[in-house]
Amino acid sequence: MSTAVLPRPAGPDAAGSAAPVGAAPAGTVPAHGPAADAPLLPVVGAGLTVPLVTGATVPYAQLDTAASTPALAAVAARVAEVLPLYASVHRGAGYLSQVSTALYESARDRIAAFVGARDSDVCVVTRNTTDALAVLAGCVPAGAGVLVLDAEHHADLLPWQRRGDATVLATPATAAETLARLRAELGAERYALLAVTGASNVTGEALPLAEVVALAHQSGTRVVVDGAQLVPHRRFSLADSGADWVAFSGHKLYAPFGAGALVGRRDWLDAGPAYLAGGGAVAEVTAAGARWLAAPHRHEGGSPNVLGAVALATACDALGALPDGALDAHERALRERLVAGLAGLPGVRVLRIWPDSGEPTGVVGFTVEGADPGLLAAYLSAEHGIGLRDGRFCAHPLLARLGVPGGALRASVGVGTTAADVDRLLAGLAAYLADGPSVAYAVVDGRWQPADDPRPLAALAGVDPGALARGAGCGGPAGHP
Structure with a gap:
């Protein structure tokens, strides 16, 4: 463990006084409309207060939705309603088994409809996006080439690298150059599949998807979209x-209940091998072998996550029922407010992959010089x-x-985010630049934390304190995965 008392940042950026919690730095926040003043949809945990190291408590400002979102209130209510009906699906003769089977298969249909599935498409219920892409990776014909950009999330990079037949393109500096590079590569080599992000989890940016799909199909190449940050x-359809x-x-x-989906052809x-060999994936088993079912059941071996599928379908229904443009307008107001505020703070750089990309989603990666x-x-x-x-x-x-191999910061907004949350972040950044931290911070197992933290974190979580410190994951600093 190393301990350091961090001084006020050096240079002209350090001048000035801190803005109060809940207020934005003067002159940095543009006017905003009603779309940003209130949540677009109610979420579980809205208004939750958390303790500060100073001993005060404040409402929690959740600006990490790109990692995990809170549950919609409608999702939590639906799960509570369905939980008493839960039973084994597909093979049970009991009434609740029949109800649970109907709930599960109905959820599958609604999940597929949410992403504009065609009549011939299939929906495989998975654990998450990583799981879904791994399902597809196991079904791409052996020896078939896969093309992917190096700008992808690891979930849409590692499965193809692991196959050993992937070509990873360096991402050019502009979207126009990237499209030209993809066109040239697809014309020069035969690829079975192009894997592309629907929106970056670092910057919210994306290539024009319809154009990418069209140029891939011109070369006989199929396209899978990593929709984790898009849908x-x-x-999306x-x-x-x-x-x-x-x-x-x-x-x-x-819908944080452990379900995801792979929807498509x-x-x-x-034809691919069953993703998880087990009950529910087979039509017949003998001592010599097995006859596998078709998709989706072929890839859903074992007891499926009925409640997770119901939760995901309920979230799809709620988002799908929003008026056209409502979600875009809500996120646009928040993102514009955040980016304008960041631009007013010295030493802050907002990350962009391509200067000519279209409007990003509500995901903003940024750095603070010297921090x-x-x-x-x-x-x-x-x-x-x-x-x-x-x-x-x-x-x-x-x-x-x-140019930030050591890491950056990322703020991300969603349906439960308000302008007040964005203002809290801008005020906090301004306070840091003006005065620096008010307490000493230490690096413990690769993560910064207050050196003497009075907050009842471990007791609140009900876990061993060491387990909390070990949770850096792939979002951790450069020394971590």
Whole structure:
């Protein structure tokens, strides 16, 4: 363990006084409309207060939705309603088994409808986006080439690298150059699949998806979209975009109950090996072998996550029922407020992959000159009650390409975020630049935290304190995965 008392940041950026908690730095926040003043949909935990290292308590500002979203209130209510009806699915003769089977298969249909599935498409219920992409990776024909950019989240990079037949393209400096590079590569080599993000988990940016799909299909290449950061923020349709598959997660779609989905073309999924060998995936088993079912059941061996599927379908229904443009307007107001506020703070750089990309989602990666991202994230949490992400965001090649291999900060908004949350972050950053931390911070197991933290974190979580310190994961600092 190392301990340090962090001084006020040096240079002209350190001048000035701290803004109070809950207020934005003067002159940095633009006017905003009603879309940002209140949550777009009610979420569980709204108004929750958290303790500060100073002994005060404040409402929690959740600005880490790109990692995991809170549950929609409608989702929590639906899970509570369905829980007494839960039973084994597909093979049970009992009435509750029949009810649970109907709930599960209905959920599958609604999840598929949410992403504009075609009549011939299939929906495999998975654990999350990583799981969904791994299902597809196991079904891509052997020896078939896969093309992917190095700007992808690890979930859409590692499965293809692991196959040993992936080509990873360095991402050019502009979106136009990236499209030209993809066109040239697809024209020069034969690829079975192009894997592409629907929206970056670092910057919220994306290539024009319909154009990417069109140029891939011109070369006979199929397209899978990593929709983890797309479908919670934008309307998406397999039928309209022409994409062959989309993968996404419930925990990023306001349904954190352990379900995700892979939706798209059936043929490879019907022909590929079963993802998880076990009951429910087979039509017949003998001592010599097995006859496997077609997708989706082929890839859903074992007892399925009925409650997770119901939760995900309920979230899909709620987001799908929003008026056209409502989600875009809500996030746009919040993102514009945040980016404008960050631009008014000295030494802050907002990360962008391409200067000519279209409108990003509500995910903003940024750095503060001279500030350790991990320390700043710990400070914002301990002294301002703000939750955001620091590290490399499971996108190590992209962070290196953006010139911040040691990590950055990321604030992300969602349907439960308000302008007040954004203002809290801007005020906290201004206070750090003006006065620095008010307490000493220490690095414990690679993570910054207050050196003498009076908050009852471990007791509140009900876990061993050491387990909390070991939870850096792939979002951790450069020395961590």
